[in-house]
Amino acid sequence: MPKAKKIVDKEKNVSKKVVKKIKIEKQKDEPLVLQNLRGMKDVLPQDQAYWEQARRVAERLARDYGFSRIDVPLLEFSNLFTRNIGGGTDIVEKEMYSFVTRGGDKVSLRPEMTAGICRSFIQHGMHTLSRPVKLFSIGPVYRYDRPQEGRYREHYQANFDAFGEDDPILDAQMIQMAHRLTHCLGLKSIQIQVNSIGCGVCKKDYNNLLVSYLESKKTKLCQDCKRRLEINPLRVLDCKEDKCSQVAATAPQAVDHLCEDCRVHFKTLLEYLDELDLPYTINPRLVRGLDYYTKTVFEIWSGSEEGKKYSLGGGGRYDKLVKIMGGEDTPAIGFAVGLERVIAEMKRVQAKSYKPMKPRVFLAQLGGLAKKKSLRLFSELEKNGILTAESFGRGSLKSQLKIANRLGVELTLILGQKETLDGTVIIKNMTTGVQETVSMEKLVDIIKKKLKTDNVIVYHNHEESLI
């Protein structure tokens, strides 16, 4: 096949592909870099207990609050995000992982979950389901951001969305659930920040009001804020510069400029929250980064006293999003929590994590014949619910006992040449060192009895409580 000719023939269409191909070829020659990509992190075995805990709690709460699990692709058409999250936001402007597929589709790794879930909601006609439609998902999202602790390019979110109900009681329940989540994970000093940024109408009105106010005080603002004024005036209220916060202090607040409907909605929400005894504070400056939010917005902070406030998760209403995307007019509210951040917090406060089961029995084998037999015996024990450790690859009994000791098992079974021929097994008590020989048939029963009389835990208990 004359490659050169092919390229000439399709010159314009193919040139991009050729470039791509060359890049891939080039990469092949580069040395293998044994390092994860920037902002990507391995979840190592020693951390899995925390992850397990976080996932379990999220999944259980989702179930208890009536959410059904949904999983949507990591990859969607780029404009699903650019159109709905908001063109002016950082997420869309510079933090998306976007590329063109071989088929020419412009696609992006999801920078958040809600857009994909809304797409799925509309696509599958879920508005016909009994309302509210509550959906729960957990998985990675991607943002091409500069990494820092608690900020990764790939991070996991547990995401809750409820469609088709605009009653603020749902907002309250969502916030309650968010609080329960942190509580169940053993996190202390949690703060809930709530605010209302108004509906499509009053949100815009307020924005204009704020801009004209800030314009009038422009000279008193810091450099950054002058820039913010153009892009996202609400952010000025957040500035830490003294002179800016002075200006912000007297600035008009969104809460005071809500339309009647939004005002009542927010007031009712607060009444519900009072009823729930949640540690919430109204934060008139709370703004969220995505354009689609309306009315209620909230964040969960881990408030380390006067120290840094750290956002673990956040959410809010997006009553117009489904309609904007082309679905039935459906009010909705969502909440997402960042698992890495929650886990970092669990570690910080030394919350107890789920402890995986440890084997209490070790199986040691000696000699070729015994080695063969041991494989079957291991399976036999497993079928009977006896979690057994082994080190089949090791030869000497000495090294196997060393491992058994390190694992802290209570019993070690020794299967050697002699025992294999006799159809017996030696059971060694690792604390006392006493050992006895028992027949293969009775082995399982004897082990069960021994583990039980040595009191403690019922093994293979999959129903361990979460809290």
Add this chain to the structure above:
RNA sequence: GUGGCUAUAGUUUAGUGGUAAAACUCGGGUUUGUGGUACCUGCGUCGAGAGUUCGAUUCUCUCUAGCCACCCCA
């Protein structure tokens, strides 16, 4: 995306312009069928690349990554 600090075995840390140390961990062993000790032994292209130099892990530059602040957000 902007600025600052950092980078030595799996981990935590020494150290030097001239063949790299310790502790812990891990693997193997101390006469071949018995474990927490002790002893012996193995494991590093000193983050990557280039430059200065007779010679660089050490000095310079670039890159990469991590952390911190900003920004933003989960």
